[in-house]
Amino acid sequence: MTMTTVDESTLKGGDLVKRHRVSTRLWHWLNVITIFIMIMSGLMIFNAHPRLYWGQYGANYETPWFEIGHNAANTHGMVMIGKYMFDTTGVLGLSHYADGSTNAHAFPGWITLPEHYSLTMARHWHLFFAWVLVLPWAAYLLVSFFNRHIQRDLAPTRAELKPKAIWQDIVDHAKFHFPKGAAAIHHNFLQKLAYLGVLFGLIPTMILSGLSLSPGMTAAWPWLLWLMGGRASARSVHFICMSLIIGFILVHLALVVAVGPYNEIRSMITGKFRLPKERAPTLTSAQEPAE
Amino acid sequence: MIISRRSLITSAALGSGLMLSGCDKLAENPQFAGLLNQGEKLTFRVQRGLSERAALAPEYSAAQMSPHFRTNGNTLPASDDYAGHVTENFQYWKLVVDGLVATPLALSLAELMSMPKRTQITQHNCVEGWTAIGKWTGVPLGLLLKRANLRPQAKYLVFHCADDFGGTPYYESIDLIDGFHPQTILAWGLNDAILPVGNGAPLRLRVERQLGYKQAKYVMRVEAVESLDKIGHGKGGFWEDNINYEWYAGI
Numbered sequence: 001m002t003m004t005t006v007d008e009s010t011l012k013g014g015d016l017v018k019r020h021r022v023s024t025r026l027w028h029w030l031n032v033i034t035i036f037i038m039i040m041s042g043l044m045i046f047n048a049h050p051r052l053y054w055g056q057y058g059a060n061y062e063t064p065w066f067e068i069g070h071n072a073a074n075t076h077g078m079v080m081i082g083k084y085m086f087d088t089t090g091v092l093g094l095s096h097y098a099d100g101s102t103n104a105h106a107f108p109g110w111i112t113l114p115e116h117y118s119l120t121m122a123r124h125w126h127l128f129f130a131w132v133l134v135l136p137w138a139a140y141l142l143v144s145f146f147n148r149h150i151q152r153d154l155a156p157t158r159a160e161l162k163p164k165a166i167w168q169d170i171v172d173h174a175k176f177h178f179p180k181g182a183a184a185i186h187h188n189f190l191q192k193l194a195y196l197g198v199l200f201g202l203i204p205t206m207i208l209s210g211l212s213l214s215p216g217m218t219a220a221w222p223w224l225l226w227l228m229g230g231r232a233s234a235r236s237v238h239f240i241c242m243s244l245i246i247g248f249i250l251v252h253l254a255l256v257v258a259v260g261p262y263n264e265i266r267s268m269i270t271g272k273f274r275l276p277k278e279r280a281p282t283l284t285s286a287q288e289p290a291e
Numbered sequence: 292m293i294i295s296r297r298s299l300i301t302s303a304a305l306g307s308g309l310m311l312s313g314c315d316k317l318a319e320n321p322q323f324a325g326l327l328n329q330g331e332k333l334t335f336r337v338q339r340g341l342s343e344r345a346a347l348a349p350e351y352s353a354a355q356m357s358p359h360f361r362t363n364g365n366t367l368p369a370s371d372d373y374a375g376h377v378t379e380n381f382q383y384w385k386l387v388v389d390g391l392v393a394t395p396l397a398l399s400l401a402e403l404m405s406m407p408k409r410t411q412i413t414q415h416n417c418v419e420g421w422t423a424i425g426k427w428t429g430v431p432l433g434l435l436l437k438r439a440n441l442r443p444q445a446k447y448l449v450f451h452c453a454d455d456f457g458g459t460p461y462y463e464s465i466d467l468i469d470g471f472h473p474q475t476i477l478a479w480g481l482n483d484a485i486l487p488v489g490n491g492a493p494l495r496l497r498v499e500r501q502l503g504y505k506q507a508k509y510v511m512r513v514e515a516v517e518s519l520d521k522i523g524h525g526k527g528g529f530w531e532d533n534i535n536y537e538w539y540a541g542i
Contacts, residue, residue: 037314049420056351057414059421061359114315119418120535121318127542128330215416216334216541219500220342222349231414231422 011275013181019273021149027140028268030132035249037129039242040113043106044122050106052239056230065236068106070094130210137203153187154196160189178259180276198248202241209238335539345473348499351412357423360415360482362489365454365461368509373453381493386477390449390514393440400479400493406430409476417503418540427497428480433471435513441467445515449522450496453509456529463507464519464527464538465498474499477510502540504530 011017020028051064058064067080070093077093079086090096095108097115109115113125144150159165169189172178179188187195211217212224212234228234256264260276267273317323376384381400388396410428432448448470452461469475477494479486486492491508498505505528519525524532531538 040314045420049417051421056355057357057422057424059357059361059417059423061357061361114318115312123418123537124324124327124330124535125314125318127334127537128327131330131333213416213420214338214542215348215414215502216338216342216500219346219348220338225349231416235420 008182008185011182011185013275013277015275016272017185017275018271019185019267020271021147022271023140023143023147024149025268025271027136030136034129034132034136035245037113037125038133039246040111041122041125041129042238042242044112044114044117045119045126046239047105047107047112047117048119052236053232054229054236055232056225058232058235062232066239068093070104074102074104133203134207137207141199150199154192154199156189156192160192165189176258178276181278182275184273184275194248194251198245202245202248205237206241206245209234209241213238331537331539334542338539338541339468342500344468346500348413348474351414351424353412353426355424356412356426356482360423360425360490361421362487363417363503365456365508366489368452368454370453370455373509376493377488384493386494386510387512388435388439388515389512390516391442391445392436392515393442394438396435396439398435403430403477403494404479406434409473410480411474411476411497411499413474413497413499415503415506418536426480426482427476427478428483429476429478429494429497431473432475432477432496432513433473435477436470436515439515441515444517447516447519447527449514449516449519450507450510451512451514452507453511456533459523459529459533461507461509461529462523463496463505463529464516464522465496465501465505469498469500472498472500477513500541502542504528504536505540 050068051058051060052066053062053064064080065082068077068088069080070077074094075089076087077089077091077095079088079092088094091108093104093106095103097103097109103109105112105117112122114121141150144154160169166189172188173190178184179186208224209228211221212228212231218225218231225231225234228237263274263276318327383399385397385399386403388398407430408428409431410426412424412426415423415425436448445467447464447466449462449464452463454461465475474497476497478491478497479494481487481490486495491506491510494510496505496507496510514522516522519527519538523529526532526535527538528536530536
C-alpha cells in the first residue's frame, strides 16, 4: 500500500490514500470472472461422476468418501460424506431447473455452467479459463515480486509474528474491531495470512491437482501423481481446494460488507481508500484541555 | 449485519443467475464458442512441447490394479457380423490396415497374438472423472505401421470400430506421434485373460496419454489418412463429431 513515500505518521482517519496498485486491481476483477466460471463449470464436470475417492484409482466398484446422489425413485437427493448421509432434496442430488423440470444431477442448474447437463461445454469453459486463471496468476506473482508488493505488503512483519500479536489480531477480528486511521493503511496479520494462503497455497494446489488429472501432463511430469498420492486423490484435492476457495470468497465478501462496502469496493476500482475515522473521543480524552 | 448478510446471499445468487444465463447465451455465439475451442489447441501445443515424444504414461504394479475393471460405452456391438465373430471366437475375423500404406494388411487374431507383444499396467482415465488401472497386452501399433509401410503423406490413423451409436459407427483417430508411441498398442488381452467382449474384443486401442474415449474398442480397421476432413463429420471421432468433445484428449 505504501506506494508513495508519504510520511505515514501524518495520516489520520478520513484521509484518502492510495491503497491498491493497478496490477492488483486488474487481477482482482479478472479473477472475479475467472473464478466463478472455473467453479461453476467445475461443478458441472463433477456432475458427470459425482463421487470422490482416495488413492490411485476410483470407479463405480470402489467406495467413495464423498458422493452426491438421489434415491432410485428420484424423490430424494442426498449427500454422503464418509458414513454420514444428509438429505439435500431440492439443492443437491435432486433439484429443479428454472422452468420447474427435475434435475437429477448432483449440483443444481443455477450453480453450474452450463445450466443444463453438458460435460462438453463445461470442459470447454473450464479448460479455456484454466489458462485465464494460470497465466495472469503467474504474471501477478512476477510483478508483485518485482514491485515488492509481496515483500512489503503481504509478508508478515517480525512484530506481527509474535504469538501475543497474533492472538490480539484474532480477538480484534472476532469482535469486529478493525484498524482505524493510519493503521488501516496496512493489511493486518490474518488478512496477510489469507491472501498469502490463496496466492501461494490454494491456487498452486488447484493448478497442480488439476494438471494431475491430465494423462498428457502426468506422462510429461510423472511427479504430479506422486505429489497428489494418485489420480483419484488428485480429483478429491481439486474439489477440496475449490471448497476452500468458496470459503475464502464468502469470508472476504462478508468482511467487505462489515468494514464498509463503498470504501472497499472503491479502493479496488480506483485504488483510493479513505482511512476509517478514529473512534469518537471518549469522556476522558474530551476532558483533556484542547490546544 | 443480518440484513446485509441476507442481501449479500441474495445478490450473490442473483449475480450467479445473471452471469449463468449470460454465459450460456455467450456460448451459443459461434465466435465465442470458437474462442473457447482455442483452449484445446493451446493445451495440445503446450503439452506436446512439455513432453518428450516418447514420454511414457505412468505404469503401475500388479498390486495397484483395480479389483474390477468396469466396462462402459457400448459393451456389445449390435451387428450380425459381430455376433457371428463372437460365436466363432473371432477365428475368421481379420484386422485390416489400409489407406495410405504401401502394403495393406489383413491379419487374423492368431497372427496378431504371435507378433511381438507389450504388456503394460496403466490407468484408464474417463472424461467423466472415474479411473481404473488395468493390465493390457497387445501388439505395438508402430510395428503394424512399419509392416504396412506407411506412405509419407499419411498424417493420421483412423480406427474404424464394429460398434455404433444409433446406427453411426464409432471411430477415433490419433496422429503419428501417438501412433508410434511405445505404449500405443492394439490390445487383445486384459488382466492376463483374452480381452472380454465388454471391454472391446477382439482388439482395442490403448493410447495411454489420452482420455478414455480415445481408446477405441472393437477395432476392425486401421486407416492411414492425410486429413480427417472426409472421415465422419471431419472432427476425428464419433464423440468429437456428435457432441463436440475435444479431438486432443490429453486433459
